[in-house]
Structures are given as structure tokens and as C-alpha cells.
Amino acid sequence: xxxxxxxxxxTYHSDRNVFIGGALVTDCYGIPxxxxxxxxxxxxxxxxxxYGRSLDKYLKADTLANALxxxxxxxxxxxxxxxxxxxxxxxxxxxxxxxxGTVRREPLAKPGDFQEVSENxxxxxxxxxxxxxxxxxxxKNAPTLASVKAxxxxxxxxxxxxxxxxxxxxxxxxxxxxxxxx
Amino acid sequence: xxxxxxxxxxxxxAREFKTRTAxxxxxxxxxxxxxxxxAPQFSISAVTPSPAPPAMKFAFGREELTIRKIGFSKPxxxxxxxxxxxxxxxxxxxxxxxxxxRKIETSYSAMIDGKPVTLEMFDLKHVPYPExxxxxxxxxxxxDVSYSQVKLIGIFAPIxxxxxxxxxxxxxxxxxxxxxxxxxxxxxxxxxxxxxxxLRTNDKIVQCVLPLN
Numbered sequence: 001x002x003x004x005x006x007x008x009x010x011t012y013h014s015d016r017n018v019f020i021g022g023a024l025v026t027d028c029y030g031i032p033x034x035x036x037x038x039x040x041x042x043x044x045x046x047x048x049x050x051y052g053r054s055l056d057k058y059l060k061a062d063t064l065a066n067a068l069x070x071x072x073x074x075x076x077x078x079x080x081x082x083x084x085x086x087x088x089x090x091x092x093x094x095x096x097x098x099x100x101g102t103v104r105r106e107p108l109a110k111p112g113d114f115q116e117v118s119e120n121x122x123x124x125x126x127x128x129x130x131x132x133x134x135x136x137x138x139x140k141n142a143p144t145l146a147s148v149k150a151x152x153x154x155x156x157x158x159x160x161x162x163x164x165x166x167x168x169x170x171x172x173x174x175x176x177x178x179x180x181x182x
Numbered sequence: 183x184x185x186x187x188x189x190x191x192x193x194x195x196a197r198e199f200k201t202r203t204a205x206x207x208x209x210x211x212x213x214x215x216x217x218x219x220x221a222p223q224f225s226i227s228a229v230t231p232s233p234a235p236p237a238m239k240f241a242f243g244r245e246e247l248t249i250r251k252i253g254f255s256k257p258x259x260x261x262x263x264x265x266x267x268x269x270x271x272x273x274x275x276x277x278x279x280x281x282x283x284r285k286i287e288t289s290y291s292a293m294i295d296g297k298p299v300t301l302e303m304f305d306l307k308h309v310p311y312p313e314x315x316x317x318x319x320x321x322x323x324x325x326d327v328s329y330s331q332v333k334l335i336g337i338f339a340p341i342x343x344x345x346x347x348x349x350x351x352x353x354x355x356x357x358x359x360x361x362x363x364x365x366x367x368x369x370x371x372x373x374x375x376x377x378x379x380x381l382r383t384n385d386k387i388v389q390c391v392l393p394l395n
Contacts, residue, residue, distance in 0.1 A: 036290055037291055085257070127395070130304055130305075167294055
């Protein structure tokens with residue numbers, strides 16, 4: 001079995017309009033290998049007006065995620081992203097970007113079974129008697145879905161592949177709270 | 183021309199009636215009081231229309247109409263004068279720097295290193311009953327109690343057994359916290375399922391290891 005490294009990236013937007021990005025790289029057991037976070041970025045009123053609706057996407061992907069992925073020392077084999085706004089960065093990095101989530105539905109017959117939802121999304125059964133995992137890649141990278149599926153099936157036998165997201169979010173919230181207090 | 187017939191109007195005589203009140207003395211005679219009628223006021227008059235205006239003949243002359251050419255003089259072009267505007271020698275511009283476009287610094291943090299890995303338990307409605315029954319039986323045999331003495335809490339997976347430093351189960355939230363070591367002593371860790379149950383006699387939490395499927 002290959003020793004895959006899985007990356008998780010997310011952004012926390014606090015009530016005080018502070019954005020903090022964080023990236024976690026774990027081994028195939030979910031043990032942290034590297035966690036980096038950005039400075040707290042607070043867009044000014046002028047920036048909010050100039051960027052409008054694109055501010056959120058710009059801050060998340062082009063600014064925070066880009067800085068994090070460049071600075072990561074341990075590059076992941078697979079990057080798990082929370083939403084589609086990060087897909088704009090896929091061309092700049094050699095690893096696939098993927099959205100993961102648990103599907104509230106009946107389990108499929110056996111591990112390895114999958115159901116195609118669309119050309120770039122599938123529901124994959126990793127462990128028996130569990131809900132399948134939703135795997136979605138960028139539409140442009142739909143041909144990579146087969147290799148991503150194989151990788152996730154292997155990783156899913158040694159760790160809960162969705163769980164580290166909660167750790168990243170919890171850590172970012174704690175950092176943002178600390179930044180707000182100081 | 184005969185005179186037009188003028189329509190007449192009928193005027194009701196009763197229009198001008200006036201009423202009078204008569205007083206009746208006790209035991210007095212009632213007398214008729216003559217009420218004068220007012221003569222109707224209307225008349226008939228003959229209206230003679232005014233005579234029609236006499237027709238007039240217009241004679242058209244045979245004189246030729248002469249067309250005269252009236253020359254317009256060329257308009258005088260207005261002269262354009264250059265007006266000197268005093269320009270400001272230097273215009274000050276303000277460059278708006280987008281703060282978020284600057285280089286974002288990132289820093290390494292060890293705050294996640296010590297965080298436990300949290301696993302959610304299996305939804306037991308997706309686990310077939312014979313399998314649940316088998317797990318309860320295993321838990322009962324391991325703890326030398328009867329089948330009915332064990333209450334199943336939940337099943338968790340995948341758990342790398344060799345990496346476990348400590349576990350903590352939250353039966354109410356249905357979560358298992360795993361404190362994992364960074365590396366196994368030798369070889370690759372074996373991943374298993376762990377089932378947790380509670381003994382009905384003393385509320386003790388018991389567990390058993392099951393193969394991953």
C-alpha cells in the first residue's frame with residue numbers, strides 16, 4: 001500500500017470579518033504531518049466594495065489557499081477542498097483537488113462499489129455498513145476521477161477521510177478567536 | 183317660408199297652490215274658504231328665422247404670379263478663439279492598495295498535532311441485525327455475562343490498533359476520540375473495527391475488536 005499524504009484546506013470567516021486560511025497534511029492514518037495557517041486578513045470597506053461578490057472567492061482561493069499551498073513543505077497527493085471556489089487553482093498544482101462528504105443514503109452492496117452521479121461526481125462505498133462517501137472533482141478534471149477513486153478507496157481503509165476537516169475548522173476557529181482577543 | 187312650430191309646455195296649476203291652516207274652534211262651524219288660483223304664466227310666440235345669406239361669386243384673375251429670387255448673403259463664420267486654461271502643474275493621484283493582494287504570510291503550527299482523531303460511530307440501522315447480534319454475543323462471551331446483560335453502544339472503524347495511545351468514548355455524542363502515536367514500532371498498523379457495549383449490571387463499558395470488512 002502506498003503511503004499517501006492527504007491535504008485538507010479551509011478558510012474560516014469570523015464574525016469580525018477576519019479571514020484565516022489553514023491547510024493540514026496528514027498521513028494515511030489521519031496523523032498530522034504539517035499544519036500551516038495564514039495571517040488574519042481583514043478586508044477593508046473599500047476592498048469589499050471593489051471586489052463585491054467575488055471577494056470571498058478571491059480571498060479563499062487566490063490569496064489564502066495559494067499562499068498556503070506554496071508554503072507547504074509536505075506536498076499532498078490529494079487535496080480535499082470544502083467547495084468549488086478552490087478549483088481555479090488546480091492548474092497550478094500537480095495533485096488533484098477533490099470535494100468529499102458523507103451521503104445520507106443506504107450503503108451500497110460491498111466496499112468498492114460506486115454509483116455515478118454525474119461525469120465528475122460519484123458515491124463510493126469504502127467500508128461495509130457505512131454511508132457512502134461523495135467524491136466530486138472539477139468538471140475539467142473529470143477524467144482523473146477513476147484514479148482519485150482508487151486512491152480514496154485505499155486511504156478510506158485506514159482512516160476516516162472526511163474527519164480531518166473538523167480538526168482544521170476547529171483549529172482555525174481557535175486561531176481567529178485568539179486574533180480577535182489580541 | 184312657414185313659421186316653425188314651437189312646442190308648448192303644459193304647466194300644472196297645482197304647482198302654485200298654497201295651503202292654509204284652519205282653526206277649529208270647539209263646536210264651531212266649518213266654513214269653506216275660497217282659495218284663489220294663480221293664472222298660468224305661459225305664452226305662445228312665433229319665431230321667424232333670419233333669412234339665408236346671399237351667395238357671392240368670386241372671379242379668378244388671369245394674372246401670372248411672379249417668382250422672385252431673393253439672394254442670401256453668406257453667413258459670416260464665427261471666429262474661434264483659443265482660450266487659455268491654466269492647468270494644474272501636478273495632479274495628485276491616490277493609488278488604492280488592495281490589502282489582501284499583498285503577500286500573505288503563513289506559519290507552521292503544532293496545535294493540531296496533539297488533537298485526537300474523532301471517529302463517528304456506525305449508523306446501526308445500516309448494520310444487519312445478525313451482525314449486531316453476533317457482536318453482542320462476542321462482547322458477552324468476553325466479559326463472562328449473558329447476552330441479555332450487554333447493551334451495544336456503537337461500532338467504530340477504521341482504527342489502527344498499533345497506533346492507539348488512548349481512547350475515549352462519548353456514548354451520548356456517538357463519538358470516539360483516539361490519541362494516536364506518530365509511528366508504529368514496526369511494520370504497518372493493522373486497521374480494525376472496535377465495538378463498544380455497556381454491561382447492564384454495573385454500567386461498565388466493554389469493548390471487542392472485530393475485523394474490518
